[in-house]
Amino acid sequence: MSLLNVDNCTKNFGGLAAVSDLCMEVGTHDLLGLIGPNGAGKTTVFNMITGVHHPTGGRIVFDGIGLVGRKAHEIARLGIARTFQNIRLFPSLTVYETVQVAFNRNVRYGFSHAISRLGSFHEDEAAVRNNIMEILEFFDLTEVRDEQATSLPYGLQRRVEIVRALATRPKLLLLDEPAAGMNPSEKVSLMNLIKLVREKYDIAILLIEHDMKVVMGICERLIVLDYGVKIAEGTPREIQNHPKVIEAYLGEQVQ
Amino acid sequence: MKLDKSIVFLISAFVISGLATTIENRLNPYYFQILIYIGIYIILASSLNIINGYAGQFSLGHAGFMAIGAYTSAVITSALHVSRGSVFSFPAFAIALLFGGIVASLFGLIVGIPSLRLKGDYLAITTLGFGEIIRVIVQNLDFLGAARGFTGIPKLTNSFWVFSTVALVIFVIYNLVNSTYGKAFLAVRDDEVAAEAVGISSTRVKVVAFVTGAFFAGIAGGLYAHFVTYINPMQFSFIKSFEIVVMVIIGGMGSLLGVILSATLLTILPEALRGVAQYRMVIYSLLLVIIMITRPQGLFVKRRSIKKNAAPQTELS
Numbered sequence: 014m015s016l017l018n019v020d021n022c023t024k025n026f027g028g029l030a031a032v033s034d035l036c037m038e039v040g041t042h043d044l045l046g047l048i049g050p051n052g053a054g055k056t057t058v059f060n061m062i063t064g065v066h067h068p069t070g071g072r073i074v075f076d077g078i079g080l081v082g083r084k085a086h087e088i089a090r091l092g093i094a095r096t097f098q099n100i101r102l103f104p105s106l107t108v109y110e111t112v113q114v115a116f117n118r119n120v121r122y123g124f125s126h127a128i129s130r131l132g133s134f135h136e137d138e139a140a141v142r143n144n145i146m147e148i149l150e151f152f153d154l155t156e157v158r159d160e161q162a163t164s165l166p167y168g169l170q171r172r173v174e175i176v177r178a179l180a181t182r183p184k185l186l187l188l189d190e191p192a193a194g195m196n197p198s199e200k201v202s203l204m205n206l207i208k209l210v211r212e213k214y215d216i217a218i219l220l221i222e223h224d225m226k227v228v229m230g231i232c233e234r235l236i237v238l239d240y241g242v243k244i245a246e247g248t249p250r251e252i253q254n255h256p257k258v259i260e261a262y263l264g265e266q267v268q
Numbered sequence: 269m270k271l272d273k274s275i276v277f278l279i280s281a282f283v284i285s286g287l288a289t290t291i292e293n294r295l296n297p298y299y300f301q302i303l304i305y306i307g308i309y310i311i312l313a314s315s316l317n318i319i320n321g322y323a324g325q326f327s328l329g330h331a332g333f334m335a336i337g338a339y340t341s342a343v344i345t346s347a348l349h350v351s352r353g354s355v356f357s358f359p360a361f362a363i364a365l366l367f368g369g370i371v372a373s374l375f376g377l378i379v380g381i382p383s384l385r386l387k388g389d390y391l392a393i394t395t396l397g398f399g400e401i402i403r404v405i406v407q408n409l410d411f412l413g414a415a416r417g418f419t420g421i422p423k424l425t426n427s428f429w430v431f432s433t434v435a436l437v438i439f440v441i442y443n444l445v446n447s448t449y450g451k452a453f454l455a456v457r458d459d460e461v462a463a464e465a466v467g468i469s470s471t472r473v474k475v476v477a478f479v480t481g482a483f484f485a486g487i488a489g490g491l492y493a494h495f496v497t498y499i500n501p502m503q504f505s506f507i508k509s510f511e512i513v514v515m516v517i518i519g520g521m522g523s524l525l526g527v528i529l530s531a532t533l534l535t536i537l538p539e540a541l542r543g544v545a546q547y548r549m550v551i552y553s554l555l556l557v558i559i560m561i562t563r564p565q566g567l568f569v570k571r572r573s574i575k576k577n578a579a580p581q582t583e584l585s
Contacts, residue, residue, distance in 0.1 A: 063465065065461070084464070084469070085461075085464040085465060086463075086464045086465075086467050086468055086469045086470070089464065089465055089466055089467040090467040094465070094466070095465055097461075097462070097465075101459050101461060101462040101465075102459070102462070103454065103455050103458035103459055103462065103463075104458050104459075105454060105457075105458055105522070106451070106454060106455070106458065110451055110454070113448055113451050114448075114451045114452060114454075114455040114463070114466060114468070115466045115467075116448060117448055117449065117451065117452050117455075117466070117467065117468055118467045119448075120447075120448050120449055122449065123449070124449065124476060127443060127444055127447040127449040127450055128439070128440050128443045128444060129272075129275070129443075130272035130274060130275070130443060131272075134272075134447070135272075137448070138447065138448060141448050177466060178465075178466070180466075181466050181467055
């Protein structure tokens with residue numbers, strides 16, 4: 014049962030083919046890793062799925078709905094959430110407010126009631142407050158909830174970013190190099206975090222990552238890109254010994 | 269029906285400012301004038317703050333919205349032959365002000381929608397252009413008095429109208445920013461891409477900001493016109509837009525209290541400096557430079573911003 018179907022997608026930037034004829038399927042409960050050397054086009058794939066870029070060719074179907082041509086916020090509302098390679102938090106907001114932004118779509122009231130506070134305002138706000146406290150509690154962020162999110166240690170910032178994505182109740186979570194810039198113990202925490210997310214939310218996760226320990230440690234299936242082309246697909250074990258993959262990573266350590 | 273605290277605040281403000289009109293005659297006319305100007309500039313600066321400080325869109329054409337409100341309301345009171353003493357003047361002025369605000373907000377829509385693709389400097393120049401276009405159009409419309417100006421506007425503005433509107437602007441901004449709905453504005457200001465990624469339409473946020481900001485600028489224009497009783501296009505030039513921008517920056521973009529204080533300060537300052545006549549503008553400008561060098565995040569802001577292009581926070585933002 015495929016949740017996301019990327020069908021012959023291509024992205025050209027001028028003369029450069031960042032991604033060529035990519036075919037990829039993600040099932041509703043998959044934990045899929047997208048790996049490849051730097052510049053392989055992995056983030057471009059994410060950007061095409063989330064609507065930041067429009068594919069030059071091909072289709073993307075999510076939960077039966079075509080994604081190509083839709084705006085980024087529409088796609089987010091359909092149930093795809095993401096984190097970014099360089100953590101993108103809201104510099105002036107606290108952890109609490111950051112998660113609150115993600116619950117924006119849960120409120121039924123509009124502009125006029127936001128101001129007059131009539132109608133469903135108080136009820137909706139109370140419900141949002143409960144949701145925020147619950148998710149902060151679950152991910153152990155209650156203590157820092159009134160801290161400026163960008164003033165937290167790097168590992169916690171990444172956690173906040175992931176929690177913000179989860180607050181939108183997505184069906185598919187895209188994590189773009191979540192372990193980037195982390196020390197070994199932070200990476201272990203991250204892996205546990207992702208496993209926790211899997212248990213609680215039972216959603217599909219698509220992960221871009223360079224750190225092979227992380228990738229091999231949590232992914233059930235891998236897709237390997239090189240120069241925008243899929244060169245291999247399979248379980249971590251299969252990929253580890255795949256000749257084309259080893260060749261693409263020549264000069265880098267693959268465990 | 270349970271009334272939110274903020275509505276209690278608003279109604280109290282209406283009552284108090286209404287009572288204030290009964291004693292305003294006893295006040296020295298010069299001080300009274302400054303008080304009215306303070307109120308009008310608070311409205312102008314706060315409404316610009318919605319666009320600049322909360323939604324993060326750099327607008328340099330705010331005087332254009334003010335002009336639209338001023339002329340629209342003047343035309344209405346003139347057409348309705350409203351005069352100062354009549355009982356009819358109360359609802360008539362309310363209608364005139366409201367229409368001034370609505371027409372200004374329509375222009376906010378017209379400016380907002382195409383500007384949305386533009387960022388930073390480009391948006392600033394576009395809004396600057398808009399402000400000038402409005403001024404030039406009015407300058408060439410004979411029935412609005414063109415360059416000669418629009419005279420004979422009834423002096424209907426008093427403390428009730430001004431400070432009720434101030435209370436309304438504060439009410440709107442405070443409630444907006446402290447709601448989940450309003451957090452979307454701050455998110456778009458801070459990082460548009462991240463905001464879109466959690467399902468927020470940055471386009472919608474920017475349009476709402478422009479329309480709301482323009483609405484209150486229009487009302488401020490109406491209040492201004494019915495206080496000075498004579499308006500001409502040169503009063504609404506880029507210089508006026510710039511004065512308002514300065515108030516927002518000095519007060520701290522995105523800071524409700526800060527902007528109120530800076531609007532007050534910057535209205536009083538030129539008056540207070542009248543004693544030093546020819547050095548007035550020098551001192552004023554020097555002060556601005558010093559403030560920008562020493563406290564670029566704004567005078568009245570408590571928390572420092574983390575990123576240099578992020579808006580700082582106070583307890584009321």
